[in-house]
Amino acid sequence: MGSISLKQVTKSFGPVDVIKPIDLEIEDGEFVVFVGPSGCGKSTLLRLIAGLEDVTSGHIEIDGNDATTIPPAKRGLAMVFQSYALYPHMSVRKNIAFPLKMAKVDQAEIDRKVDDAARVLNLSDYIDRRPGQLSGGQRQRVAIGRAIVREPAAFLFDEPLSNLDAALRGNMRLEISELHQTLKTTMIYVTHDQVEAMTMADKIVVLRDGIIEQVGSPIELYKNPRNLFVAEFIGSPKMNIIKGAAAEALGAPTIGVRPEHIEVSKTKPKADGAWKGTVGVSEHLGSDTFLHMDAEGVGTINVRADGEIELRHGDTAWLSPQVSKIHRFDAAGMAA
Amino acid sequence: MATQNSRSAARLMLAPAVILLLGWMLVPLTMTLWFSFRKYLPLRGGDQGWVGFDNYVRFVSSSSFWPSVQTTLIIVGGVLVITVVFGILLALLLDQPMWGQGIVRILVIAPFFVMPTVSALVWKNIFMDPVNGLFAHLWKFFGATPIEWLSQASVQSIIMIVSWQWLPFATLILLTAVQSLDGEQLEASEMDGAKPLQRFGYIILPHLARAITIVVLIQTIFLLSIFAEIFVTTGGAFGTKTLSYLIFQRVLESQNIGLGSAGGIYAVILANIVAIFLMRIVGKNLDA
Amino acid sequence: MARAITNERKIINTVAAWGIGLLIFFPILWTILTSFKTEAQAINDPPLFLFFDWTLENYAVVQERSNYGRFLWNSIFIAGGSTLLGVIIAIPAAWSMAFVPSKRTKDILLWMLSTKMLPAVGVLYPIYLLFIQFGLLDSILGLTIVLMLINLPIMVWMLYTYFREIPGEILEAARMDGATLRSEILYVLTPMAIPGIASTLLLNFILAWNEAFWTLNLTAAQAAPLTAFIASYSSPEGLFYAKLSAASTMAILPILILGWFSQKQLVRGLTFGAVK
Structure with missing residues (x-):
């Protein structure tokens, strides 16, 4: 299960309001993309959902329960970071096993789940390597593997493809979409790249200056942009x-x-x-x-x-x- | 960038270090402050009550006070100048291509590992002894009269011993900084027609500024409180009495706690002046 | 970058650097050599460099006169104990400052460092009284605590500079993966910072080993470490250069060897991460 709803959520850093009151409903199993120019608050919004930042006001509900003050470890969400954030001193196997170890799952179960994940992600050949010995795409897969094994209520992706080269980015985009189709778990994906948003999303949330400009399916946004900003932001090449x-x-x-x-x-x-x-x-x-x-x-x-x-x-x-x-x-x- | 949770955890984890250091600073300092206002001679009548600022006045008006401040500054300043100047030269030399660079570095770093009591004793006896010391032999070999180092050139001798101990530190830090200098910058300046001395002045020296700050800061912290080097060599005689040493004598040798404590407060004030001055520079430099 | 370097240049560099290196190292070398001479040979004029009757007698005499092993153990216990205790307190503190910085973080760091500038003599007598009060005088425990406190600021500072190089995202990933704060520090941060922690441990061990104010003033017979062992040779008694040299060699050799083996980590540690 993984429905998430934000109710009048705001976030300020000192005098700066990064997120102005936001309401948003994310259905279970949806692929939602937060998109917007840099500084629009999309990453902050994701970190609020993750629990890595406190909301200044408002509530976050996960599966109908108030999660506003629950620490990140207990929210049952998994996150894939922009830098992948792999543990450099652990092998691929240990990286993927880490969340299970933290949850005190027994060793046989850990081994089984890690092997499954490695097979799904084509990592079996590299399972004993350290992250430093992997290519960018492989590291990305390890990061995803680490997220999968937890069987989270939702996956959070923070610009996961921005460090990959163009060709690889296209491949990974497909892989993540396929993963979503297989797992049918809620995914929230942050990007500044509208192509990623258009190709992957069930629902796109366009943000600017901490405000939601429009929410809708890719085609809705393309066909009926609510305002000039969305019109210019969605579609490539840009609208005249x-x-x-x-x-x-x-x-x-x-x-x-x-x-x-x-x-x-x-x-x-x-x-x-x-x-x-x-x-x-x-x-x-x-x-x-x-x-x-x-x-x-x-x-x-x-x-x-x-x-x-x-x-x-x-x-x-x-x-x-x-x-x-x-x-x-x-x-x-x-x-x- | 963190949650309330992690902020309170952070405060909790910072607390032991802060509380310990605060206690370490405040408790003895408060006691020192208390004693400094009392006539307190443990061996001659004990605590004889409140005397106001008597100890402060006596400490400053003692004939040893100003010379001791002067000696402190001369020793700290002298060692800083010697170690920084020779440290830069040595760092530049060690950065050049050569055979056995690793071994030379090991030789240069060695004095840093020698405990102050050992280095003071070895220098005092085996090298600086006017009769049997190695320098005496050397002077005699050239037909000169051996110098009585620790009485005739006492402050210089101590500066030399302490510089020997701290030169490795300065050299190593400056060497690390020299090695991090971007080779292309130097080549660019060469293309622009800069001569070696100009390259040193305009490119290398500014690049070393940060490293020099670190050297000065760390060394000052340790040099202000040098003790063993004086304790073992001259025992404070022959004009080598630093402020610290003077206070040490008042407290331990003359067992005048009140007077020594007043001196201690002066030393704290002096250290604070130096500290504020240094922290300003370092604080600025650490932002970058 | 690559430019032909004439062999001539390289020879000059080599000769100059080795010359200066040996000059700086000479006092230590001479001390070690002297420790193998007889007392008469030690003060021979002209000085004897290598051709003398090598003897181990001085070491035997020193050992007989004062129990070297006891001082050595005291040094190891005090330096090791204060360093370990310090790092246990310093790691959480450095974690806080590096990963949850606040407006006051820098002030706290600078304040910590400034406590190191407090003149020790200024508080010698109060500490002495407190030590008597708590029965810590001439005890290993007492000295361990004091040395831990005087080195704590340096430890926190060093670890802070190392920790700051670790990307915060990795710790956040651990948090997302369900790690408690304890697991985050124990299984993620600490293993990643091993090189930094190692050089912090090393440098502080050396600083504690060589500390010569509190070790001289707060110990007598029981807890005296090697600094005090060597200070007992400060008043001359007849011919004693060879014995002094032997004692000196015994006091500095352990740390010299340790330092040489770990000089790479040390150099990084010494620069406080401020010089790359």
Whole structure:
């Protein structure tokens, strides 16, 4: 079991309010991702749930019981740290066994569970090595193994992939998702990388300056961002934000168009409303082409075009936003 | 960054060390303060009551007081200058490529392990004795009259003995600092046309500042209270009486506890002045 | 970085460094050599370097005159006991300051170090009285406590600088893994800090071994360690250089050997982690 609910939780460090009152419900078995720019309070929020920090006010409930003042060791949660935080003086086996040893599980049981975890995580060949002798990906797996054996109510991940290189990150992302599907345990995952959030989450919590900007499934956030901040934060490449006359022409003080929702043509289209632009930089990736255009009267527009489009620096092209997929925002930046 | 739980645990675990040191500091100090206001001669009538600031006045007006403060400062200052200067030179030399660096380091560090009573006795007798000492033999070999080290050049002799004991410490710390100097910085300055002496002045010396601070701090702590070196060599004669030693004599030799305690309070004040001064520097340096 | 170093340069360096190294080491070497001479040879003019009749007689005489073994044991007990006792108190304190720092942490550290600057003579008589009161005069226990107290600030400070290099996340991981504070310190922090703890132990053992104010003033026959053993040679009596040398060698050799074996850890410890 692992439902967690935060009720009016706040956290201040001295005069700085890092977390302003937050309410959040996390269902059992959900994969929840806290995402936001650095300094938004996402790691602090995770540490509050873990019990590594005290809340300044409010309550944290785990499975319906008030856990606000319970020390981290007794909350039944497991955490995977950014630096992995493996015990450097213990072998992989001892690292994974440590939480069981702390729980005074008997040795035969420990051995069985550690071997199981090592097999699941492909660590059996390294079981007697020290963390210092492992690669980044292997260390990550040991950290996960240490979390799994406890059979926790929920897993907490604090930017676990940020120390890995890009290729490995992709693999580990898959592995963690698979793990979630196998274990069906609640997972709370903190990251600043919206790609990780979009690919892994059942539910994304977007945070800024200690406030929840929006909660929802990846597709909800992509389709219906509640405000400009979420709109810009979710999606890659970033949504184009247009103000002024070009926006007013489409019915709002500010509008947003995602790069993939703009059609490019080399000739002037028949329909009205196309923007004329000059190609600044074109990035040909094969599958896609990213065009950085300077559109007259609109500003810089990024476009995701077909992979085989033939446009180079200095070429002129017309851009037509898909009207149905335009996001409109009022003067305060809220979705209209 | 911690919870209430861990903060109270931290206080609890810090408590024994703090309480012990506080007790170690306050209890005897309070007693010393008490005695300093009394006429107290254990062998000649015991505690003869309250005398106000008499002891303080007598201690300062004694002819030995100012010379002893001076001697203290000369010895501490002299040893600091010698160990820091020679320590830097030796560190730079030991950092150069050579054969048997490890063994040389062992030779250099050795005096640090010699207990003060041993080093004082060995220097006093085997080296500095005006008749049979090795220096006397050496002087005679060159046809000179042997020096009576511990009476004619007593303070210098003590500075020399103490410097010998502390030079290894200074050298080792400075050597560690020299070795941590980024080689690229030196190469860059060479490319910029800095000559060896300029490189020393502009790159190496500033890099050593922190290490020098540590050397000065730690050595001052230990040097302010040197005892055995004087106790064993001159017994405080020939102008080698430091403030500590003067107090020691008042307390133990003349058995005048009141007077000695007043001196002790003066020494505490002196140590505090030095401490505040040093802590400022170190506190600043430790932030980095 | 690599640049050809002329052999000439290297030879000059080597000669200079060895020369200075031997000069610094010479008093110790000479003492050891003298300890194997007869008293007459010890003061021979010109001094005899290696070619004399090597003898162990001085060691026998010293041992007969004062029971070396007893002083040695006292030294080992007092230095070892004060160091162990100190580290037991210092580890929790250093843990607090390194991992749960507060606004006052630095002040407490500096205050602790400043207690070391208090002149010992200033409190000699009160301590003497207290020792009589509690029957600690000339006892190993008394001296152990005093030496533990005077070295405690250095221990806390050294351990603090070592602990600060250990990432706090690892201790938090232990906490998440269900470790109590005791297990966290015992099974995670301490094993990780072994090198630092070892150099702390070593340095303080040496400092306690060589301490020569309290050991001289608070002991008589029973608890006197090697510092006092050697101080009994401070008043000359006839020819005594060879015997003095033998006694000196006996007093410093254990620590000299220990120090040489552990000099790497020591150097790190000595710098208080402030110089890398």
